Amino acid sequence: MSAAGTDELVLVTGGTGNTGRRVAARLLARGHRARAASRRPEARTDATARSQDSQAPRFESVRFDWDDTATHDPALDGVRRLYLVPPTAVPDPAAHLLPFLDRALRAGVDRVVLLGSSAIAETDDGLGEVYRAVRERFPQWAVLRPSWFMQNFTGDHPHAHGLRGSGEIVTATGDGRVAFVDAEDIAEVGVRALTDERPHNTAHLITGPQALSYADVAAEISRVADRQVSHRPVSRAAMRERLAATGMPVRFAELLAGMDEAIAAGAEDRTSTTVERVTGRTPRSFAAHAAAHATVWRR
Ligand SMILES: NC(=O)c1ccc[n+]([C@@H]2O[C@H](COP(=O)([O-])OP(=O)(O)OC[C@H]3O[C@@H](n4cnc5c(N)ncnc54)[C@H](OP(=O)(O)O)[C@@H]3O)[C@@H](O)[C@H]2O)c1
Numbered sequence: 001m002s003a004a005g006t007d008e009l010v011l012v013t014g015g016t017g018n019t020g021r022r023v024a025a026r027l028l029a030r031g032h033r034a035r036a037a038s039r040r041p042e043a044r045t046d047a048t049a050r051s052q053d054s055q056a057p058r059f060e061s062v063r064f065d066w067d068d069t070a071t072h073d074p075a076l077d078g079v080r081r082l083y084l085v086p087p088t089a090v091p092d093p094a095a096h097l098l099p100f101l102d103r104a105l106r107a108g109v110d111r112v113v114l115l116g117s118s119a120i121a122e123t124d125d126g127l128g129e130v131y132r133a134v135r136e137r138f139p140q141w142a143v144l145r146p147s148w149f150m151q152n153f154t155g156d157h158p159h160a161h162g163l164r165g166s167g168e169i170v171t172a173t174g175d176g177r178v179a180f181v182d183a184e185d186i187a188e189v190g191v192r193a194l195t196d197e198r199p200h201n202t203a204h205l206i207t208g209p210q211a212l213s214y215a216d217v218a219a220e221i222s223r224v225a226d227r228q229v230s231h232r233p234v235s236r237a238a239m240r241e242r243l244a245a246t247g248m249p250v251r252f253a254e255l256l257a258g259m260d261e262a263i264a265a266g267a268e269d270r271t272s273t274t275v276e277r278v279t280g281r282t283p284r285s286f287a288a289h290a291a292a293h294a295t296v297w298r299r
Helices: 020-029 046-054 069-076 094-107 127-137 158-164 183-195 214-225 236-245 250-264 274-279 286-292
Strands: 009-013 033-038 059-063 081-084 111-115 140-146 168-171 202-206 230-233
Touching: 009 020, 009 069, 020 033, 020 183, 059 069, 069 094, 081 094, 081 183, 094 127, 111 127, 111 183, 127 140, 140 183, 158 168, 168 214, 168 236, 183 202, 183 274, 202 274, 214 230, 214 286, 236 250
Parallel strands: 009 033, 009 081, 033 059, 081 111, 111 140, 140 202, 168 230
Antiparallel strands: none
């Protein structure tokens, strides 16, 4: 599939986050125009900063806050394509996203690529409602449904904090398995969905190449970091309490703990061929990801 629309401005919400910053950097590297939106427009990543140096007119950043609707129309001004990362840690993302999609339509956006989750289907309430809105209301669309990110073990995430601190990953997943996926692969699928001449008009289930339990992940990290770390399984209720104790809204903590329980029951024990089919490259394995990030976990 060929890329098109290099002059069409793409708005990237969550433009400083795991997938958003990678999508923006890739768009820039390929000569597309991108506007990264977040509450910290000054917080450009190395990759986007480098891209800006060489492609100054093609990169913009804008202050954007889901809780401040006055920032929404200015962010959409002149935009034709949208990479939409939902607000994080809110129990009802649809309450933010559906009105934002109305604004996007009014602004002239005709292609939307929504970041969803493998754990959420179109028939579900909440984000599922947003999947339906994107499919029904935009002529060109894609919904990305990635599995759990490998970056949860290295970035600003409770698993990463646990590994760096006590050396524990705590979940209610038991010995259930997840086909963890690298955010680089998600971003690559997203960029194809944004720029391929033919719109994808489908939902993409995106996984890594292999389903692993959290104990498998801990064993691999122990191996590459040369330091013993472990997975501690807890109950769903204990998980909810742990998450809520971090300051997370209780309803969201309950949602995440419920997803863990679904993993324990086997809901995420699957792989898809999406990365290879859409991008032509094999998805990165957890072993390769861990080897590249070993220093993060070393004492
Ligand atoms: N992590 C996973 O394993 C996983 C798996 C499947 C799906 N997902 C989905 O991926 C999405 C992103 O999750 P993530 O953990 O990877 O987070 P992330 O994208 O790394 O970080 C969140 C992004 O949203 C921005 N943001 C946060 N609050 C905002 C606000 N009030 N207004 C505007 N922007 C705001 C942040 O930028 P600033 O802080 O600079 O504003 C940041 O760019 C979530 O919807 C999640 O459900 C995650």
